[in-house]
Amino acid sequence: xxxxxxxxxxxxxxxxxxxxxxxxxxxxxxxxxxxxxxxxxxxxxxxxxxxxxxxxxxxxxxxxxxxxxxxxxxxxxxxxxxxxxxxxxxxxxxxxxxxxxxxxxxxxxxxxxxxxxxxxxxxxxxxxxxxxxxxxxxxxxxxxxxxxxxxxxxxxxxxxxxxxxxxxxxxxxxxxxxxxxxxxxxxxxxxxxxxxxxxxxxxxxxxxxxxxxxxxxxxxxxxxxxxxxxxxxxxxxxxxxxxxxxxxxxxxxxxxxxxxxxxxxxxxxxxxxxxxxxxxxxxxxxxxxxxxxxxxxxxxxxxxxxxxxxxxxxxxxxxxxxxxxxxxxxxxxxxxxxxxxxxxxxxxxxxxxxxxxxxxxxxxxxxxxxxxxxxxxxxxxxxxxxxxxxx
Amino acid sequence: xxxxxxxxxxxxxxxxxxxxxxxxxxxxxxxxxxxxxxxxxxxxxxxxxxxxxxxxxxxxxxxxxxxxxxxxxxxxxxxxxxxxxxxxxxxxxxxxxxxxxxxxxxxxxxxxxxxxxxxxxxxxxxxxxxxxxxxxxxxxxxxxxxxxxxxxxxxxxxxxxxxxxxxxxxxxxxxxxxxxxxxxxxxxxxxxxxxxxxxxxxxxxxxxxxxxxxxxxxxxxxxxxxxxxxxxxxxxxxxxxxxxxxxxxxxxxxxxxxxxxxxxxxxxxxxxxxxxxxxxxxxxxxxxxxxxxxxxxxxxxxxxxxxxxxx
Numbered sequence: 001x002x003x004x005x006x007x008x009x010x011x012x013x014x015x016x017x018x019x020x021x022x023x024x025x026x027x028x029x030x031x032x033x034x035x036x037x038x039x040x041x042x043x044x045x046x047x048x049x050x051x052x053x054x055x056x057x058x059x060x061x062x063x064x065x066x067x068x069x070x071x072x073x074x075x076x077x078x079x080x081x082x083x084x085x086x087x088x089x090x091x092x093x094x095x096x097x098x099x100x101x102x103x104x105x106x107x108x109x110x111x112x113x114x115x116x117x118x119x120x121x122x123x124x125x126x127x128x129x130x131x132x133x134x135x136x137x138x139x140x141x142x143x144x145x146x147x148x149x150x151x152x153x154x155x156x157x158x159x160x161x162x163x164x165x166x167x168x169x170x171x172x173x174x175x176x177x178x179x180x181x182x183x184x185x186x187x188x189x190x191x192x193x194x195x196x197x198x199x200x201x202x203x204x205x206x207x208x209x210x211x212x213x214x215x216x217x218x219x220x221x222x223x224x225x226x227x228x229x230x231x232x233x234x235x236x237x238x239x240x241x242x243x244x245x246x247x248x249x250x251x252x253x254x255x256x257x258x259x260x261x262x263x264x265x266x267x268x269x270x271x272x273x274x275x276x277x278x279x280x281x282x283x284x285x286x287x288x289x290x291x292x293x294x295x296x297x298x299x300x301x302x303x304x305x306x307x308x309x310x311x312x313x314x315x316x317x318x319x320x321x322x323x324x325x326x327x328x329x330x331x332x333x334x335x336x337x338x339x340x341x342x343x344x345x346x347x348x349x350x351x352x353x354x355x356x357x358x359x360x361x362x363x364x365x366x367x368x369x370x371x372x373x374x375x376x377x378x379x380x381x382x383x384x385x386x387x388x389x390x391x
Numbered sequence: 392x393x394x395x396x397x398x399x400x401x402x403x404x405x406x407x408x409x410x411x412x413x414x415x416x417x418x419x420x421x422x423x424x425x426x427x428x429x430x431x432x433x434x435x436x437x438x439x440x441x442x443x444x445x446x447x448x449x450x451x452x453x454x455x456x457x458x459x460x461x462x463x464x465x466x467x468x469x470x471x472x473x474x475x476x477x478x479x480x481x482x483x484x485x486x487x488x489x490x491x492x493x494x495x496x497x498x499x500x501x502x503x504x505x506x507x508x509x510x511x512x513x514x515x516x517x518x519x520x521x522x523x524x525x526x527x528x529x530x531x532x533x534x535x536x537x538x539x540x541x542x543x544x545x546x547x548x549x550x551x552x553x554x555x556x557x558x559x560x561x562x563x564x565x566x567x568x569x570x571x572x573x574x575x576x577x578x579x580x581x582x583x584x585x586x587x588x589x590x591x592x593x594x595x596x597x598x599x600x601x602x603x604x605x606x607x608x609x610x611x612x613x614x615x616x617x618x619x620x621x622x623x624x625x626x627x628x629x630x631x632x633x634x635x636x637x638x639x640x641x642x643x644x645x646x647x648x649x650x651x652x653x654x655x656x657x658x659x660x661x662x663x664x665x666x667x668x669x670x671x672x673x674x675x676x677x678x679x680x681x682x683x684x685x686x687x688x689x690x691x692x693x694x695x696x697x698x699x700x701x702x
Contacts, residue, residue, distance in 0.1 A: 223473075224473055224474070224475060225471040225472065225473025225474070225475035226473075226475045226476075226477075228436070228439075228441055228469065228471045228473070228475060229469060229471060229475045229489060229492075229536065229537075230492065231439075231440070231441045231459070232439045232440065232441060232464065232467065232468075232469035233464065233465075233492035233493055234459070234460050234461060234462055234463075234464040234465050234493075235459065235460065235492060236459050236460050237459055
């Protein structure tokens with residue numbers, strides 16, 4: 001019995017280590033992904049470069065207090081603060097290029113001073129935020145409260161120490177403003193639907209997995225001799241590869257459309273932006289997925305080893321595309337790198353057309369980038385595809 | 392007609408096919424015989440247009456095969472060594488798909504599918520999923536898939552691998568029917584009995600080169616002996632005079648082990664009587680005499696010094 005047990009275990013170990021690619025992936029994938037998350041969540045002693053939340057400040061007050069608030073917010077290490085006009089700020093938040101916009105109303109300074117120590121009516125600061133970045137909005141509001149208290153206190157008591165001394169002793173100080181939060185969605189009054197983003201993100205991830213399956217399927221077909229039969233027919237190589245790409249793209253489109261149809265019926269997700277833009281992003285992403293599948297088939301050797309490697313690459317793309325954790329927590333350099341990830345453009349494109357309610361012009365860039373990726377993957381696949389059956 | 396002119400193919404430093412030439416006429420069946428790795432499949436791949444030769448050319452009806460979309464490829468049907476079928480689909484669905492690769496559609500496709508299924512005896516299973524088929528049935532469907540576009544030339548790359556004797560015979564019957572229809576068959580195998588049964592001519596390949604190309608009888612003639620007389624002697628005392636026996640002009644080779652004497656002769660009709668007479672005259676009576684015909688295994692061994700089954 002011991003001999004049999006030893007032989008069975010030894011056999012499994014030998015088989016495991018006989019596939020070098022699979023072995024490398026088994027070790028490399030968890031190390032790389034673990035290192036990545038460790039880095040973005042602080043690294044060794046939290047010394048990693050931190051990202052900054054993009055915040056716009058619309059100052060309609062133009063008072064010393066509002067200027068001080070702006071200045072103090074700019075001093076926050078975790079924020080990247082810029083001044084803006086209201087329309088620009090709203091558009092930026094809607095597009096997702098800014099996470100939060102702080103709107104300081106006219107007369108804020110004077111009203112805040114009064115409200116600081118009395119029951120006078122509190123002025124209202126507008127907070128426009130990207131609902132897909134709700135966590136960032138909470139962080140910004142917390143910092144805003146601190147800076148407003150400091151700015152107003154400084155104006156009233158000529159210094160933070162005096163404020164703290166009197167505040168601690170008197171107990172009559174109050175937060176001198178109210179907040180009017182507004183999630184910037186497609187239109188005013190349209191609530192943010194969290195399913196819209198999650199269905200887009202997960203759709204992108206699983207359609208890429210479908211692309212891998214299509215590529216691995218081609219390798220399996222080659223292994224089973226089906227490609228020998230295809231190639232014996234008087235058909236061009238472009239027709240053979242093109243047909244495969246077309247069928248993959250059609251499946252990808254069908255899957256994405258079904259996902260969003262389900263989200264519409266069950267969760268009320270609406271396409272509030274350009275329908276043509278949505279269709280364009282879906283088509284471009286589907287073509288990119290099809291080309292990705294071809295590339296998997298072109299670069300892969302055995303189906304098993306290829307599947308492991310392709311899944312790893314896809315997970316990295318999805319991870320860097322911001323589907324697992326919001327990309328704002330990435331360090332700035334990494335956020336720039338994510339722009340070369342087709343997944344990022346696909347998710348952003350779908351968000352823009354579905355719940356951000358943007359027009360077709362905002363779909364042009366994602367469509368163009370996804371088509372560019374499709375072209376690059378397609379050219380690589382065609383040039384690297386091993387046509388000749390060795391015998 | 393198929394003509395292969397000095398095709399060569401190498402993969403890196405490995406020369407898989409080295410100047411192979413062969414011809415096959417209408418209604419002729421030629422066998423590509425050789426051990427595993429001899430270059431048979433690569434040769435078939437080049438004939439089918441799957442692999443581009445480094446040099447040399449393949450001609451169909453006198454026209455060189457050029458490129459993937461050469462219409463002449465439609466004159467060829469390939470039966471791959473692998474079971475190149477979709478297990479998930481039904482037999483008819485598989486054939487519809489493979490027929491469509493040759494622009495077969497509608498009623499024309501239906502007729503071709505019916506005929507192919509009829510030929511391979513799978514008409515009653517046409518709607519069943521291929522995944523439910525036995526290995527032999529899949530092999531027959533694998534053959535049917537290559538027949539839909541009515542090719543003149545059928546390339547059969549070890550089409551009976553892994554099938555039971557009954558299915559093998561069924562496939563042989565199918566191939567004989569196709570041969571009778573005037574199809575040119577190119578049959579690769581390392582089973583000598585298949586080649587002997589089916590092929591008019593045999594091209595023996597080893598290490599990528601043609602080492603013999605002849606009819607079965609022509610190949611046998613290459614052997615030092617074409618028949619072996621196996622004689623069971625009455626006495627098994629070890630005293631048989633082998634050297635003296637070998638000096639007989641009819642005896643081409645001789646071995647004696649115990650009571651069994653093996654004598655190689657070229658022609659049984661003229662060689663056997665004097666040998667048996669000599670045994671009687673010299674006091675070596677015998678119980679039993681049989682003659683053995685050499686087989687392709689012996690031919691291959693004689694030509695290469697290796698067994699056909701060596702890989």
